[in-house]
Amino acid sequence: MTSITNGLNNYAQYGAAYARTAGAQTSLAGILNATSDDVLPSASNAATQLTLSAAARAQLAGGSSKDYSAVISDSRAAIDKLYKAANVSAPYDASGKPTVDLSGLDRRALFAIASNAGGRFTEAEQTLAATNRIAQFNAALSPATQTAKLIGDYSTVYKAAASYLDGASSEEKATAIWQAERAAITKGLAATQSDPSKIPAGISNDPVAAYLARYPSGSATTTQDLGSVAKQARATLDDQAKQATAAGKLLVYDPARKTGQQADLSVLDNRALSAISLNKDDLFSQEEVFAAKRELDGRNRASILTALKQSQTSGNPADFSLGLLNAYSGMSAEERTATNWTPAFRDNAVQSYKATTSLLSMLKRG
Incomplete structure (x- = not known):
């Protein structure tokens, strides 16, 4: 593969420390102190989404049990498949814009690429993997x-x-x-x-x-407009319907149905489900809207239960409100609307956290 090493604009300058030092890892703090915001993957500078197939993602998702040499080989193969699909030979074009999307690779694969494990990856590939790694860290902290x-x-x-x-x-x-x-x-x-x-x-x-x-107030998350998200969700459901038809079945959305092929909404993230639920462009049937709302409600309950379990595990009742606030902060505006997590809900959680923390502090002093 051809490596782009000269003339890259700021997209490719990001993470260059990874590329220059190969196996010697650069710290997150060092990268954050040395780079600007506009090098991170975003809706405006990211590659057209040419992502891995479900089979390719499954091959990569071997978890910690997979031998590291296999992770390296699979990561190399995954990048080459992305190149082939995009009809390119490098991760950046002449202007420095990414040509492929590595977001489908798991964290272990991105680490292998960014650190040039086995000497299998070009400098530009290391750079692109590094941008995805720091974006993951930012997303975790925002x-x-x-x-x-x-x-x-x-x-x-x-x-x-x-x-x-x-x-x-x-x-x-x-x-x-x-x-x-x-x-x-x-x-x-x-x-x-x-x-x-x-x-x-x-x-x-x-x-x-x-x-x-x-990022004193948290790093911004640049997302696709909801209309584009809705169109992608529509395409996903249409593809499932075609697969069901090919198998001689009807795609159905009611879990109580005994016949037909159940739609798999687990492949859609919360924003895609919100786009279906809100249905602003009338792209979805009432059955699809209801199914999306049901899936979102289930994920909401799981999020609340996770926050509750965290407070029980830590022994700190304030952690329940904290978990709810972190979940709220991680939502887009559309997700909050679709799930009815309103500013009033947020404010109540803040008051609950502060009141509980204050009471615990008084008990400790007593």
């Missing part, structure tokens, strides 16, 4: 940062960062950078226990402090 602004408690951002880093593969955890950053986050968490209203300072290798310095 909801918690928005919540922190609401409740005045930055420990929630450090908890989100700890959860993100703990989800790394064993290969990533073995790097000195991961270990230094995880230690920094542990120190940051300890500091926020003393004063949660202040961002800890002076901690080396602290990616949270670097993130908050750049």
